[in-house]
Amino acid sequence: MSRYSIKSQERISGYLFILPWFLGFLFFYSGPMLFSFIVSFCNWDYFKNLTFIGLDNYFKIFDPAGYALPAMGRTLKFVFLEVPLQLVISLMIAMLLTRKISGTRISRTLIYLPAVMSGAVGGLIWRYMFNTQTGLFNYLLSFIGVGPIAWIENPDIALYSIVLTGIWAIGQPMILFIAAIQGVPKTFYEVAEVDGAGKFSQFRHITLPMITPTILINTIIILIQQFQVLAPIIVITSGGPAQSTYLYSYLEYENAFKFLKMGYASALSWFMFVVILFLTLVIMKSSKKWVFYQSEKGKML
């Protein structure tokens, strides 16, 4: 039937599936990436004056008096809050929406909707809701006699408020979770019910282990996305007040587009890339301990 063995057929179709992404990477990303890597060793104001300065840009990142390290610290804090928040909420909602209750379709659409909206528009809406005097949150809180809270004007609170805006990004992980939960064979639950396992026990011992591959992929996707979160920072706080929301991505943006320091901004990007790569590898490595693969083949991932 075919000149190829089943194994190499699978391999070929696998490569074919990733081909569009690979070509996209090759033509649209690899060039700029290489260029930014070169530029990261230079002083470049975008247009003229390209001079080689060796590792100076990288030294500047690690300058203890500089802004890069504190910004990275803030970003790590942000990401470590954001990833569990988005994971837990999207999983909870996915659990709800896979039950046989009415309105799940419309709910799925509504919850996914903010993911379609541009970050700038979403940020604007959040800013209106956060407004101390006229915002929705303080208006609602006033009914129970709480507040007003200076959501984005208090340096101690602002970062957590930005973390909250991540709730609107749960559409994508939710969809993946829904698919995963629906992929768990019904027979498992039937058997468990016969054995007298309760709902929570079923979730704990069947659903959760079965969807661990999706938890892994969601964790990594959210992690990478949250490192790069920029639009809400620009629109809602622009790094303030008192640098409390001055995340690494915003530092990069400012250096690239406001201060025209493309060399330094490129070095900042590459450092962020290394940090993300490292964390992703750690998570991948740890996944052997907690991710359940149905087949041996899965382990090749």
Place this chain on the structure above:
Amino acid sequence: MKKGITIIFLMMLIPALGLMAAGSSEDAGGEDVVTVTYLTWDSGPGIEITKPIIAAFEEQNPGIKVEMQSVPQGYDDKVLTAHAAGDTPDGLLMWNTSQWAEAGIVQDLSPFIARDNYDMDQYLPVPKMWAEYKSGIYGLPKDFGPRAMFYNKNVFDEAGVPYPEEGWTFDDFIKTAKAINNNETGANARYGYVAIPGHTYALQQFIWSNGGDLCSPDGKTASGYINSQAVVEVVQWYKELFDMSISTGTMDAYQNLGQNEFQSGIVGMMDNGLWPVSTYTEDTSLRFGIVPAPVPHKGDSISPVIHSATWSMFAKAEHKDEVWEFIKYIGGPAGGRVFAEQHWGLPVFKGMAEELGLMDDEYMKVFAEIGDKATKAPVFLRSPKWFEADNEFKLALERIFLEDADIQTALDEAAQKMDVILQSK
């Protein structure tokens, strides 16, 4: 399997061919008509207002068509990336002359001005300064507006506080703000003033009025300026004001400083440019007035800060002569008159405000009178490094206003860092 690969390649080819076809058909139309493309941050009504100007221009110049490209969001990023990619429109609205001139994004218009003997003396001095960097002229002034103090008459009447008058002092300002504060919270709260912790742009006018400056005239040194007595006094005054005001600490607030809070009557006073006027005059329930900013001491005079922009040309423009014709038209009296008639800003031409009867308008009159007193262009025009340096000043102010840092110490530290930035290569 092979068949599958062929199909996939075909599928990838088809859109590519389509793109090529679309590209070639575009060149077919024109016969000696040059289309000038012009980048603007305006949209909606801001584009509408240019239509009659462009129509009149095209009638006078049958060989040139003008196409406005509107980028209301991320304008600066778009300008930078278009230039870096080498594929720019022909013209652009510009605001940060020093940075874009230094980086070579915008064209020095001096040769065109000299060639056509174009009269630069018809422009008011400070808007003209906005277009200049080093020895070049990088645009023709569009329009301008100084900052002024808005006061909500409803709030003042309710509190029984007399309206502010020209010549009022920093102390008067604090007393007025204090008298309006009613120390309540929620919807019933009234504040005298809406403040922003790091609004360095607005602070310039107070610092200048107090005899100080933010950096040296050549834009190279901040020490001795930003941490001078004159600045410390202003920051001290503003700190007292800040502590009793509501604050909007967010980015957009830098452009729309407390506009909503002012309109809804939560605050009595707001420092702003002239953009809110058109919105406010449409709101019939809002009664408001405009007054020059307060002065440090009785008898001092104000040194206002203005906002402006220029009609400029990309250095990589394809149709330089044609876009220059358009810039001359829209940036000349014919175009300027249309903008001024619609009260988009004050005209940049000597005598035009009087000629157009702006002095009969309650609000434009105040702005025009303040504009006449302007002698300085904002500090950022002195150095392309200013924005980075300004961040340090902003940060020091936020530490002072939000975290009660010591004023002199915070400003001394900022001055040192600013020097390093301003003097860096």
